[in-house]
Amino acid sequence: MMAAILESIVTVTYNAVTFNDKFYLNPGVTWSVLHKEKPGEVKPLPGYLIYLLPFTLLILVSRFLFERYIALPLGRYLKVSEKLPTPPEPNAILEKAFKSNPKPNDRLIAGLCKTIDRPARFVERWFRRKRALAIPTKMTKFQEGSWRFLAMLSLFTIGFFVVPNKAFWANTRLCWLNYENLTVPPDLFWYYMIELSFYLSLTISQFMDIKRKDFWQMFIHHIVTILLISLSYAVNYVAVGAMIMFVHDMADPWLEFAKVIGYTRQPGEGRSKRQTFGEGIFISFMLIFFYTRLYLYPAHCIHSTLLEMIEILGPEPWPMWVGFNILLSTLYVLHWFWSFQIVRVVKDSILAGKVRGDVRSADEDSGNEDTRNGNGHVPSGRGNRSSGGVAGTTNGDSIHGSMVTQR
Numbered sequence: 001m002m003a004a005i006l007e008s009i010v011t012v013t014y015n016a017v018t019f020n021d022k023f024y025l026n027p028g029v030t031w032s033v034l035h036k037e038k039p040g041e042v043k044p045l046p047g048y049l050i051y052l053l054p055f056t057l058l059i060l061v062s063r064f065l066f067e068r069y070i071a072l073p074l075g076r077y078l079k080v081s082e083k084l085p086t087p088p089e090p091n092a093i094l095e096k097a098f099k100s101n102p103k104p105n106d107r108l109i110a111g112l113c114k115t116i117d118r119p120a121r122f123v124e125r126w127f128r129r130k131r132a133l134a135i136p137t138k139m140t141k142f143q144e145g146s147w148r149f150l151a152m153l154s155l156f157t158i159g160f161f162v163v164p165n166k167a168f169w170a171n172t173r174l175c176w177l178n179y180e181n182l183t184v185p186p187d188l189f190w191y192y193m194i195e196l197s198f199y200l201s202l203t204i205s206q207f208m209d210i211k212r213k214d215f216w217q218m219f220i221h222h223i224v225t226i227l228l229i230s231l232s233y234a235v236n237y238v239a240v241g242a243m244i245m246f247v248h249d250m251a252d253p254w255l256e257f258a259k260v261i262g263y264t265r266q267p268g269e270g271r272s273k274r275q276t277f278g279e280g281i282f283i284s285f286m287l288i289f290f291y292t293r294l295y296l297y298p299a300h301c302i303h304s305t306l307l308e309m310i311e312i313l314g315p316e317p318w319p320m321w322v323g324f325n326i327l328l329s330t331l332y333v334l335h336w337f338w339s340f341q342i343v344r345v346v347k348d349s350i351l352a353g354k355v356r357g358d359v360r361s362a363d364e365d366s367g368n369e370d371t372r373n374g375n376g377h378v379p380s381g382r383g384n385r386s387s388g389g390v391a392g393t394t395n396g397d398s399i400h401g402s403m404v405t406q407r
Contacts (some may be wrong), residue, residue: 011377013058013083018252019031022318022319023318023319023320024235024318024319024320025235025318025320026291026313026314026318026320026321027314027316027318029180033180034180034235034236041183042183042184042185042186042189043184043236044184044233044234044235044236044238046234048189048193049230049233051193051197052197052200055134055193055194055197056200056201056204057195058197059151059197059198059201060201060205063147063151063205064203066146066147066148066150066224067143067144067146067209070146071142071143071146071147072139072143073264074142074144074146075139075142075234075264076139078264079264079266080138080139080142080263080264081137081138081139081141081266081267082137082138083137083138084131084137085129085133085135087129087130087133088125088126088127088129088130088303089126091116093112093115093116093125094112094123094127094130097112098127098130102127102130102131103127103131104123104127108135109123111123132300134211137174138263139263141259141263142260142263142264144209145256145260145263146256146260148252148256149253149256149257149260151198152249152252152253152256152289153253153257155194155195155198155245155249155252156246156249156252156253157193157196158248159191159242159245159246159249160246161187161243162187162188162242162246163188163191163242163243163246164246166185166188166239168239168243169243172240172243172300172301172303172304172308173304173308173312174239175237175239175240175243175304175308175309176304176308176309176312176313177312179236179313180236182236182238183236183238187324188238188239188242189238189282190309191242191245192229192233192241192242192245195229195245196226196229196230196233199222199225199226199229200226202222203219203222203223203226204217206218208224214341216353217334219338220334221331221334222332224327224330224331224334225331228241228244228324228327228328228331229241229245229326231320231323231324231327232244232324235320235323237305240301240304240305240309243300243301244297244301246295247292247293247296247297247300248292248297250288250292251285251288251289251292251293251323254281254284254285254288255282255285255287256284257281258281258282258285260277261274261277261278261281286342286346289338289339289342293332293335293338293339294335294336294339297331297332297335298332301328302325302328302329302332303327305321305324305328306325306328309321367372
């Protein structure tokens with residue numbers, strides 16, 4: 001039994017690595033037929049993926065320049081906080097303990113108290129200040145959020161002018177009829193290249209961005225998305241792939257926009273038109289997200305790949321059809337995960353009369369009792385906490401920052 005399972009795994013892996021026709025393509029179609037180009041036509045040839053290198057590099061460079069020379073001055077003009085946590089006083093023993101365990105339990109704290117002859121409150125405060133050094137400032141979040149809003153709004157705009165104009169958007173069966181002879185229109189081709197380059201840049205920059213609690217969920221999300229876009233391109237599922245990308249592009253910009261608005265709030269600021277506007281943007285994002293990710297995506301896209309594809313290209317399933325739908329289903333599961341996160345944060349904030357902060361950020365210690373400005377001066381008072389409403393703030397962080405759904 002085990003030998004048969006291992007043999008099947010080896011066979012599938014070999015066929016996938018060697019790009020076996022029967023693994024990737026439906027019965028009766030070969031790579032030579034799929035990639036046969038006539039003059040003036042564009043087929044999804046592997047050689048065209050070379051465009052990803054300069055595009056990805058251009059996106060990464062553009063992000064650096066935008067955050068440094070546009071988002072930073074804009075944030076300062078809007079008086080976004082640049083307060084830095086106050087570092088703890090030097091202590092070699094606590095430094096060594098922090099490297100081995102940055103979140104000590106009561107037993108370890110008691111032992112450290114005896115070693116350095118200081119009270120438990122001092123040790124707890126020292127560790128809290130030390131952890132707070134890794135917390136990004138609101139200005140850093142503002143810069144990142146501004147870039148993501150601009151990039152995602154650009155992708156949505158491009159998709160808006162490309163995808164709904166195609167006949168397959170209204171009739172998804174056209175994605176598969178005479179599929180092996182379908183060519184890729186120029187606008188659809190560049191839409192694919194830009195989307196794939198953007199997700200490659202996100203995967204690279206994720207390791208340098210603000211650390212969040214769902215880091216690995218987002219990493220899996222990016223990898224699944226890249227695999228989906230790449231595989232759909234390679235086997236000429238470009239039509240349905242464009243629909244999937246466009247559906248996912250609809251909600252993303254508005255969350256980032258709402259977050260950016262939240263980062264501009266000042267400590268102690270009462271309810272304002274800016275807060276009301278931000279709440280409206282966040283509610284709009286939430287409704288768009290639920291509609292596009294939980295309904296339109298399965299009803300319009302997965303329905304086509306799961307049923308129409310096998311009906312038109314079948315009748316027997318092939319490995320690529322199975323794998324493609326598994327990846328699409330994985331994305332759908334992630335959508336439900338983030339939907340529950342959104343609902344949980346909104347519910348908790350309404351019941352408690354205050355927000356819980358950015359549930360995705362790895363900054364569980366707000367550190368607002370130990371903050372200083374860029375010149376090292378300690379503020380005269382602690383940050384005020386505004387409560388009430390869905391977009392209430394804690395140290396100026398809006399609930400709009402409680403979720404990031406980059407797909």
